[in-house]
Amino acid sequence: MGKGMNVVCLDMEGVLTPEIWIAFSEASGIPELSRTTRDEPDYGKLMRWRIALLKERGLSLKDIQDTIATIDLLPGAREFMDQLRKKTQVIVLSDTFYQFAMPFMEKLGYPSLFCNTLEVDEQGMISGFTMRCKDSKLTTVKGLQTMGFDTIACGDSYNDLDMIRAGKAGFLFRTTEKIKQDNPDIPVFDDFGELLCAIKKAL
Numbered sequence: 028m029g030k031g032m033n034v035v036c037l038d039m040e041g042v043l044t045p046e047i048w049i050a051f052s053e054a055s056g057i058p059e060l061s062r063t064t065r066d067e068p069d070y071g072k073l074m075r076w077r078i079a080l081l082k083e084r085g086l087s088l089k090d091i092q093d094t095i096a097t098i099d100l101l102p103g104a105r106e107f108m109d110q111l112r113k114k115t116q117v118i119v120l121s122d123t124f125y126q127f128a129m130p131f132m133e134k135l136g137y138p139s140l141f142c143n144t145l146e147v148d149e150q151g152m153i154s155g156f157t158m159r160c161k162d163s164k165l166t167t168v169k170g171l172q173t174m175g176f177d178t179i180a181c182g183d184s185y186n187d188l189d190m191i192r193a194g195k196a197g198f199l200f201r202t203t204e205k206i207k208q209d210n211p212d213i214p215v216f217d218d219f220g221e222l223l224c225a226i227k228k229a230l
């Protein structure tokens with residue numbers, strides 16, 4: 028297969044950018060908001076809990092966006108993305124929301140982004156969220172495969188495992204000890220250079 032037949036699917040938070048909710052938890056001084064899918068694998072449950080907590084504290088979408096504007100990419104992420112896109116098609120496949128992710132996409136040179144969207148009320152408060160599809164990462168990877176693409180995936184969290192296992196190659200990046208121990212068959216990397224080499228080999 029030529030290189031045009033591959034698509035690399037990358038998780039965003041924890042792989043290319045810091046975890047948005049952890050950064051916002053620090054900025055807002057609300058430690059409970061630092062819970063992520065590493066702690067609560069049920070994403071819907073986690074988001075409903077976050078939205079209720081934001082409402083309780085009177086925090087709006089703009090408050091979160093103001094924090095996001097101050098967050099940089101993980102060091103080396105832009106160079107990694109540029110090198111990877113010279114070799115193959117890349118999609119950032121994330122459970123985050125367009126309202127959070129766009130400043131990062133600008134910093135990454137506007138790669139394709141498949142993610143979800145937030146519902147916001149007239150007061151600018153987050154009132155709900157719409158998931159693009161069920162099991163969005165796995166569903167997307169399977170969809171790409173039915174279109175004739177081989178997929179290679181990389182993520183750091185529980186909600187990345189299905190897409191990592193479903194493709195012709197998959198990797199964990201800077202994940203937790205628990206996830207490493209539970210998934211000893213998946214190669215783990217902590218360095219962008221090593222991850223890039225592994226993906227190039229898999230192509």
